[in-house]
Structures are given as C-alpha cells and as structure tokens.
Amino acid sequence: MEGSIRCSANYVPLTPISFLERSAIVYSDRLSIVYGNVRYTWRETLERCTKLACGIAQLGISRGDVVAALAPNIPAMYELHFGVPMSGAVLCTLNIRHDSAMVSVLLKHSEAKVIIVDYELLHVAQGAIDILSKTMTKLPILVIIPECDQPRQGTSYNRSFPGILEYEDLIAKGKLEFEVRKPKDEWDPISLNYTSGTTSNPKGVIYSHRGAYLNALAAVLLNEMRSLPVYLWSVPMFHCNGWCLAWGIAAQGGTNICQRNVTAKAIFDNISKHKVTHMGGAPTVLNMIINSNLDVRKPLPSKVSVMTGAAPPPPEILYKMEELGFSVTHSYGLTETYGPGTICTWKPEWNDLPRDAQAKIKSRQGVNHLGIDELDIKDPLTMKSVPADAKTIGEVVFRGNTVMNGYLKDLKATQDAFKNGWFWSGDLGVKHPDGYIELKDRxxxxxxxxxxxxSTIELEGVIFSHPTVLDAAVVARPDDYWGETPCAFVKLKDGCNATAEEIIQFCQKRLPRYMAPRTVVFTDLPKTSTGKTQKYVLREKAKAMGSLPRKSSRL
Amino acid sequence: MEGSIRCSANYVPLTPISFLERSAIVYSDRLSIVYGNVRYTWRETLERCTKLACGIAQLGISRGDVVAALAPNIPAMYELHFGVPMSGAVLCTLNIRHDSAMVSVLLKHSEAKVIIVDYELLHVAQGAIDILSKTMTKLPILVIIPECDQPRQGTSYNRSFPGILEYEDLIAKGKLEFEVRKPKDEWDPISLNYTSGTTSNPKGVIYSHRGAYLNALAAVLLNEMRSLPVYLWSVPMFHCNGWCLAWGIAAQGGTNICQRNVTAKAIFDNISKHKVTHMGGAPTVLNMIINSNLDVRKPLPSKVSVMTGAAPPPPEILYKMEELGFSVTHSYGLTETYGPGTICTWKPEWNDLPRDAQAKIKSRQGVNHLGIDELDIKDPLTMKSVPADAKTIGEVVFRGNTVMNGYLKDLKATQDAFKNGWFWSGDLGVKHPDGYIELKDRxxxxxxxxxxxxSTIELEGVIFSHPTVLDAAVVARPDDYWGETPCAFVKLKDGCNATAEEIIQFCQKRLPRYMAPRTVVFTDLPKTSTGKTQKYVLREKAKAMGSLPRKSSRL
Structure with a gap:
C-alpha cells in the first residue's frame, strides 16, 4: 500500500536472541539459571552470553560457521544456545551418548570449527579429534567446560592436548561491548540437530532463526506457561534444542533448573527445592519417576506440568504420574518439526469419561500447535487426505514455519521429505472424526x-498394562507363512515374574487374536539417549530368530 | 546452508487467519462468541467467516481492496476481523463516534469499496455516502448489520437506499468451499486504522499480516492468558483491532463476550454470568467501574485481569479497582504500534512497598513486550539515548515487527515517523535506572x-487523588509573563463540592509550587471514543481565556 516503508523501525528479522536481550531488562534480577550452588540472573546471563559470543568470534568464527557442543543440561549448555548464535555461528548440539567414532563423523559432516565439551565427555571429543587428525589437517578447536558447581580439584583433564581452551577463559576474554551478530535474514540457520538413533544414518536437520523464534513461542503456549515459569531440565538440551524451550524459557523470564544427571532423586529434590512449575520428559523419564524408590520421593509443592513426547505414553504411566501430582500432557513431533509439533489438547468434557478412556485419549498425538500451520494424514501414494474415520491409516504430514529448512548437504533427502509441499514424517496414523490424529506406527x-x-504402539500399550511389565517394545519377526508375526521384547519390574505364555494370553484377551505377540523375549531394551527404544536393534534380533516353527504359527 | 529448500512445507506467510483455522479444529465445540442470547462455536465461526469472505469476494472485491466497518463490539464486528482478510481485502475499522462528514473523508481517503455498518449507525454511513455522491460516481457498497440478538421487528432502516445489502444475506450467499485468499507475502496489509481524536488530521495506519500475527501472540502473553480465556470486550474493536486481541483470542480458543454498550452494569453482569477472566479498558472504563452505583455491582467469580492503556491510570483508580477484585496491569502504545507496545511488568519485590509507591510504579509505561524489539528514550535533536536517570526527558522510540507499515498515501509522514530507523512516538518520557520508561507528556x-x-501527567495524577475529583485534565494557558501556566479542567463526583482554591492548595502541598495549576475550571471533559481526553479542545478553551492578570501570575 502506498505510504509503506520497510526499514529497521518496523522490520526486524525474528530471532530468539531478542528474548534474552529483553529479559535482561524486564527480568534483570530474576534467576535465569540454577544449578546446584550456581545462580545467575537474566542480566548476568546476557552479559555472559555476549562475552561468550565475543570470545567465540575471537577464535576466528564468522557468520554461518558451525560450533559443536557436547554437554549435558549444565549452565554452559544453556548459554551456548544464545552465545553461539550471537557470534553469528550455528550451534550443533551432539548427543552425549555418542562415541568418538560417531562424533568424528558428525564433526566432519557439519564442518564444525569449534567443539565445546563438558569435562566428563572430554575423552569422547579428544578421541573424535584423534580420528579426524588422520585424514584432516584443519581440526576443530577444542574448548573444555570444567564443573562449575564446585571448586576444581587440580586439572581433571589432559592440558597437553593441542590447542585446548577453557570455557570460562573464552568468556573472560570476551568484551561486553561486542556487537552481537544478529541474523541478516530470519531464514538464516541458528542450529543443526542430528537426528538420533532410530535410523542408522543420522541427518543434520537445519533450524532457522525464524523457526526457532516461532517454535519457542508455540512451546511456551503449548506448555501453558505464564511469565516466570520454573523449568526443570529433564529433556536433553541437545535434543531439538530442548524442544525449543532453551529459547522459550528466556522469552518468559523463567528460571532454568539445570541438572547434570536425570535421576528420580534429582527430579524430586529439584521440584521440592525450587518449586518447579514445568518440566518435560520422554516416557522413560516418567517411568523412572513412577518406579522410583519411596525414599527418594518428596511431595510436590504444587501441580507440576509435564510435557511428554518422543513416544506415546502408555496409559499405566499416565495414571501413576497423575496420582503422584503431575499433570501430564502428550505432545508429538520430530527433530524435523523442531520437536513437538502437535499437542493432545484436553477437552473439559473428557473429564467425565472413565479413567481408561481418558488415558486412551491422552495417548493420542492430537492437533497442531500454533507454529504448525497444517497437520494432516495423507495416503503416501495418492497424496490425498485420508477420511477422519479413526480407521484409515496414512502418513502424518506437516506444513508450517516450524518445519526444518532441510537436511544439511543432502538435497535429495530434503526433496524426498518435502514431496508435494508437505513434510512427510514417516509416521503412520489415523485421524479421528474430531480432527485429532493418533499414531499407529512408524x-x-x-x-x-x-x-x-x-500397530506395534497399540500392542505395546496393552503389554505395558500388565502389572509385572516395566518396559516393552514390539517388532516384526519374519514368518514363512504369515509374512511377519509380532515379537515382544519385555523388561519386567524388579522382583516380578511372568512367563511368555502369560503375556501372550493377557494380550489375546484384550485384542484381536492375530494382534497378540507370538514371541516374547525377556530382556533389557536398547535405548537412544532421548529415551526411544532402538527398534532397529530389536528388529535385527527378531530377524536372527528366523521364522517360527510352522506348528506354532497357526492362529 | 546447503540442503535447505524453502517451500510451502516449511515457509508459510504469518497471518492471524491461521489462528481461526486451527481453533476450528482444536476448540471446535468451545464457545467463540457470546452476545446476549447469541452463541457461536469456533467451528461455526470459521464457517461463517469463510462464507462471509466468499460473500465479500462475490461483491467484486479483490486482493488489497479496502472494506470499511462501522460497528460496536457485536459478533459481526469480530467476524469481520477474519472474514475481510480471508477475502483478500483490508479491513478499515472506523470510529463509531465519527459523524457522516468524517466518515465520508475516511471512505474517500481509504478508497473503501464496501462499508459494513451496524443498523444503529446506518444514518451515519448513509449521510457519508450522500456526501460522497456529490463528487464521486463509484460509491461504496453499503451492507447493514441488523441486531442479531432479538427477532427483528420489521425493517428499522430505509430499504430504498440504493444498493443496500444485508450482512446475513452476504453470509448466506457465501460458499463453504470458498478458497480463502491468504496473503502471498506476510508484509501485505491486513487492516487500516485511522488514528483517533487527539490530532485533528487523522492518518491511516497500515497493519500487516505479519505484525498482526506477532502482536496477537504478544498480546496473549502480555495478558498472561493460558488457553480458553473468557474475554470481555470493553476495548473497542475499531481501536487497533481491539489491541490485536480480536485475533489473539482466536489463537487461544477463548470466548469473546461481546457487548454493544459498555456500561458498568453490562460489565458486572457479563463478568458474573460468563466467568470473565480478562478484559481491557481505558482509565475512563475503570473510572466507570469504580464510580458505579452499588446496585449494579456484582461480586466477581474470581480475579479478573484488566489491561489498561490509552492514558496512564491515576493511582486512585488503581487502588479502587484492586479493592473490587480486579488485577490491573498498565500497558502503553499507540495506533502505530498495533496498540500496546509496552507493559509495566510487575516485580515481586514491589509487593512490599507502600500502596502509594506501588501505584506510582504501576502507572509507569514499563518495558517493551515481546513483539517490540527495542524501546528507548532518545533526544529528538541528537537522536542519542538519554541516560537512565529517571530525570532526563526525551522522546519515546520503538523498533520492531509490531510497528506499522506506514501511513496510507502519506510517504512524507511515514518518513518523518521513521527517522533514523526508529519510530518516533511523539510522547515524552524518562527512563528509570531499571530500564522502565515513564511518560511525562505528549x-x-x-x-x-x-x-x-x-508534566501534565504528573499534575493530573495529583489532582485525581483529591477525594472529590472524578476526572481531570491539565493544559497550558498562555501567559504574558511565564510563557505558559498550568490550567486544570476538573469534573467533580456527583454530590461533591470543591473550590478552585482548594484544588490549587492541594497540589501546592504535594508538588513543587510552580507545578500547581494557576487556573481550575469545573466542567465535563470532552472525550474521544477511546476514552482519551481531547486536550486540543481544552487547549483552545485555555487559549481563549488569554493571559492571567499579572498580579496572580506571581509564584
């Protein structure tokens, strides 16, 4: 329209950096980070992140360079979510369960110029650099983060490692007057998240400043957070940048309760001490809470909102969490959707349903949050929407500003993922008549x-409801006659006993007969660091078993 | 970064239309609008708005055309906030206090192709079209909105007026299959807001889809709204699109309680009946509430959050609102900042201050909300920031995505407003050491x-605290010796008496002597429809008085 002018007065590229700058004024003296005896305010966090950005820039890092981080949920990991983008660089958070070989692959693929590593993981990073040094001459600069919660007892690491720097020195050398390098275009990358675990070939998912800003706000609203939340970090920050709440908590001036190790004791202690209002966690974390020893439990100061995701929460876990005073909401998404992209928004009329029906509804993936423009279930062949009949299975597709820019250096994979203008999740599900989606399987x-x-998800839900079962996963076992049969891997609770036959009969009573497992294996389940069961490992095991003997294959 | 693809899967122009589309699924059966006996759900609102958009398109309206609206806070006014943009058009909401002459000027300036008008204001619109018909041949199409809350009693308007259409017919003729015309570029205009009242020459402020989306979310967070708020419409929707909450309430699946007339009785009735959680209003609305007759008052079902703005709330008003159970937050902004751009964020440590000190802090304009990137006070000559000393006066400047695109057809005014990459508000203020700004004056x-x-604001605050005073405004009276002296216009409460001398002495006791008014006039104060005192009218009056006689001019 005539009279419009686009200039810096009315157009600023969206970036979560602005959340920190604002909170340093609005919430200046409020606690930003708490970790053991360590305390920072929002003013201090802005100062430290500005100096950190300067320190990183002084290492020769320019706009668009990649800085990798390998650390648990410690204060430095939070600071890196701002300090790295403020230097103009892209933050690549690595899974702390990776070994040196994997880290070396990711450092090479991302062309990281710096790796900032927690002291406990130094050997992993050093090992990775050793591997790289065999084929590369220009190696990433190594920066170590010592434990900040206790006076350091001598050097716990090998200072003779070439070029090693200390995190606090980087900050000390930085200048407060550093001119923060905000994105010139909000589409510019802010972070790189390698997809973890369930596939064997990790892909580098690119997040933009725009998507991070919008998903941080969507996450705040999704979590029903008012200003000044107290957030307990049980979701790894290296996973989808903590479901984008690393930035979202700054937007609301909240307090980040950091914890190095996620244990039931640490969770109860932190909730009780810091009056935690919100937390998140995969069903494994919830499982850890409800199966914790009574002596580590503490009464909750008030209702704690828990966002769960990464896998559908089995009804039993939901019941028990609610009994302990947690209010659990179920969210679903992928690394490619910046973490949660849907939410199972609760409808007041569901309060009157029986407990079983409530839990069943709560395990639905639900509806798109504000950052996602459209969510649908489509037939992967015709690319048409399936009917909302709760029966027809199709692939879950997303469209919106909180879908990744693409896969780093893999245009082909990006094109495949974005067929026909939608992001194809690879997850299968149905749509209920009310528009809520429910996953059936990958x-x-x-x-x-x-x-x-x-649906292995449905079958796992039933197995989970067996009183002796702690954890369960179902995969296909090849079968000469049926093609495939369900094979259940089950971990029992301490001190509990059950036979394979009992589990099978339990399922047969509750499901169509053909859905019950034909094989039950009692074992520990291999997990990714984000709490997902590594089904490909189990699939290999089931494959190795071969077909069931013909006799027992009859239904 | 290599591997990125920008396409419809991951880039969608921001627009508040998406809030409605999402809420029609997520909150499908929740109430969207309540007005007397009228009730709509979010599913119905999407259907009605889609058909409305289709009906508007069928009138020959294309992308970028202007559709004007002249209506109080009735359901149709809410629907127009979605239906008009969904047709691709730009919504121009007109002040319902305007007369035909003013409306004709604005219709001509905006080149509105349609005007949709409430039946009570039909004569104003008809009069405006009569005026236009003298110089123009292509006149706006007139659409009337009859009262929807009662069976219509015959035709209350002149159906013989050429080309008149009915709002419900427009919807009835629309098709649900209409392809909604979302913006191709999020910078495209969504609405046009003519600045009201305090200046004599209204300017057409252009809002974009991007700004509206971002400010709606900022407004939700500013109001500390979780999902499903119940919002009472006491702020006119024609004013900054209801401080962008016309769109924000849809984002959170809230219920819009509409009311044709804003009276204390209607406010208390609606709060009590519908369990209102949030509302907004200029200090005049707050004044109406605290000075209401006891027989219209009803106990509040629970705390009601009230956002006030448009003028700094005098401490007395704040006290009394809190006593009645309202929780008042003070916000500040201009039409050019999409309504509120700052918020006086409350710090817990202020709870321990004496009541007077609390009210004084609460009347500060505060800090920028999430939509505004930067807020500052600058010297208008040097364009440098003033020190944060609570003393040095400068001009309030804004920068961010929720600053207007510009003034329609007035590039010169836009350039002036955006000098040096900031929006210059024309408001004078100081910055406190904690970064909070406080207005001193226009x-x-x-x-x-x-x-x-x-500072007339400071002086008015003192006059307001006099127990007999209902309303007050101070302007400059020309003075041969002093240049100017303060002249107070005061309205007393019903049944109260005070003399000019009493008011002057009251001020002299509480302020430096030179700040006390030299003249006090007891009178009704002229108001704009948004509750601002029309100071230019008072200034004319004070000017007409001429200089004070020399004798009484001594301090």
Missing part, C-alpha cells in the same frame, strides 16, 4: 501379518 | 512555565 515399524496391519 | 502537551517543564 512406517517401517508396522507389522503386516497375514495381510493385516498390526 | 510532545505537544508539555507545559513550559518560566523555563521549567511541567
């Missing part, structure tokens, strides 16, 4: 037995 | 007496 997890689709 | 309101600056 495309590659679904079991096809005698032509029937068997 | 640039043109400040009184300069004997070389001393006198």
């Amino acid at each position: 495309a590659k997890d679904i079991i096809i037995s005698g032509g029937e689709n068997i | 640039a043109k309101d400040i009184i300069i007496s004997g070389g001393e600056n006198i």
